[in-house]
Amino acid sequence: MLIERITLYHLRMRLKAPFETSFGSIDTRDCILVEVTADGVDGYGECVADRDPGYCYETVGTAWHIMEDFLIPAILGENIKHPINYLDQVAGVRGHQLAKAGIEMALWDVQGKQQGKSLRQLLGGSKERVPVGVSIGIKKSPEKLLASVDDYLEKGYQRIKIKIKPGRDVKETQLIRKRYPNLALQVDANSAYTIESAGMLKPLDDLDLLLIEQPLAEDDLWDHSRLQAEFSTPICLDESIHSLRHARQAIEMKAGRVINIKPGRVGGLIQAVSIHDLCQESDIPVWCGGMLETGVGRASNLALASLPNFTLPGDISASERYYFEDVTNELFSLNSDSTITVPERPGLGVTINREALKRATLRNKTYTP
Numbered sequence: 084m085l086i087e088r089i090t091l092y093h094l095r096m097r098l099k100a101p102f103e104t105s106f107g108s109i110d111t112r113d114c115i116l117v118e119v120t121a122d123g124v125d126g127y128g129e130c131v132a133d134r135d136p137g138y139c140y141e142t143v144g145t146a147w148h149i150m151e152d153f154l155i156p157a158i159l160g161e162n163i164k165h166p167i168n169y170l171d172q173v174a175g176v177r178g179h180q181l182a183k184a185g186i187e188m189a190l191w192d193v194q195g196k197q198q199g200k201s202l203r204q205l206l207g208g209s210k211e212r213v214p215v216g217v218s219i220g221i222k223k224s225p226e227k228l229l230a231s232v233d234d235y236l237e238k239g240y241q242r243i244k245i246k247i248k249p250g251r252d253v254k255e256t257q258l259i260r261k262r263y264p265n266l267a268l269q270v271d272a273n274s275a276y277t278i279e280s281a282g283m284l285k286p287l288d289d290l291d292l293l294l295i296e297q298p299l300a301e302d303d304l305w306d307h308s309r310l311q312a313e314f315s316t317p318i319c320l321d322e323s324i325h326s327l328r329h330a331r332q333a334i335e336m337k338a339g340r341v342i343n344i345k346p347g348r349v350g351g352l353i354q355a356v357s358i359h360d361l362c363q364e365s366d367i368p369v370w371c372g373g374m375l376e377t378g379v380g381r382a383s384n385l386a387l388a389s390l391p392n393f394t395l396p397g398d399i400s401a402s403e404r405y406y407f408e409d410v411t412n413e414l415f416s417l418n419s420d421s422t423i424t425v426p427e428r429p430g431l432g433v434t435i436n437r438e439a440l441k442r443a444t445l446r447n448k449t450y451t452p
């Protein structure tokens with residue numbers, strides 16, 4: 084594909100309800116939509132960096148800079164045969180996985196549209212529907228949290244994840260477990276604990292949770308392995324895994340028994356699939372995490388989660404859970420068995436609602452050779 088034109092759109096999307104994690108609360112979500120035109124075909128990608136560096140060091144600002152000054156110049160006017168060749172072109176850029184992944188996704192979309200194949204087919208995914216759950220933010224009170232859990236169960240979600248932070252953890256999780264003894268339940272700390280303070284999470288070990296996600300710091304695989312040795316509940320790594328090498332070392336170190344794969348965090352779908360394959364060989368189950376994506380990133384996550392070792396439900400909820408107005412014409416809904424159907428049309432299988440895109444865009448810029 085000859086890369087003729089790239090346009091970046093800085094979007095700000097209004098969430099239906101505030102989303103609070105251990106690193107902060109948001110009521111709007113920023114991201115960058117990437118539009119790549121190659122051989123006359125338009126492909127779309129989503130860079131999942133947010134406005135603030137709370138989840139990771141990247142932001143919309145850093146990702147825009149890295150794309151504009153390094154990634155786009157590396158491919159503009161070039162003939163890129165396959166997304167793998169794009170990774171070679173940008174191998175000299177250290178880190179900035181979210182920025183890299185946004186462009187990679189758009190190249191996959193172009194590739195699929197050119198070949199008449201869905202992303203699921205291109206990645207070798209098998210499932211036509213993928214099991215999903217919902218990620219519930221920290222609420223003002225335990226009562227409000229329980230009401231939210233009730234509400235999502237009513238809607239048909241069969242797996243619930245709640246966000247926790249010190250002081251808003253054990254009691255909340257015990258309350259949910261008491262009301263729903265058989266619920267598939269997991270918690271996500273987003274690095275809010277240290278090896279010293281994580282001792283307070285020990286009562287969670289009696290609640291038959293699916294997993295405890297990222298209790299400790301991103302750069303702390305070693306302490307995760309010490310903690311895992313103390314817990315019978317599987318620890319799941321999210322923020323700590325940015326590459327295939329991290330995944331291998333985490334498995335070797337027994338730093339966790341489950342991995343959350345987010346294509347953005349690992350620099351794109353190619354690395355995501357490699358990590359999936361490694362985990363499959365190592366008997367480590369994986370699931371697809373979410374970054375409050377628009378319909379673009381959601382379509383990509385669904386295709387990825389169709390691979391066979393994505394055996395745990397993903398944080399890929401129905402479109403209506405997130406925004407008042409999404410930027411794709413296609414909206415994803417929950418099937419009665421708590422699955423979402425993977426798009427079948429070529430590429431990502433979604434189209435852009437131009438009017439909605441215009442309303443969500445704070446700034447945009449087009450790059451040509």
Ligand code: OSB
Pocket residue numbers: 138217218271273321372373374375376398399400
């Ligand atoms: O840690 O999984 C996370 C959202 C933003 C940043 C980090 C995380 C999340 C979620 C949301 O949990 C999952 C979703 O997209 O539904």
Ligand code: MG
Pocket residue numbers: 271273296297321322343372
């Ligand atoms: Mg997480």
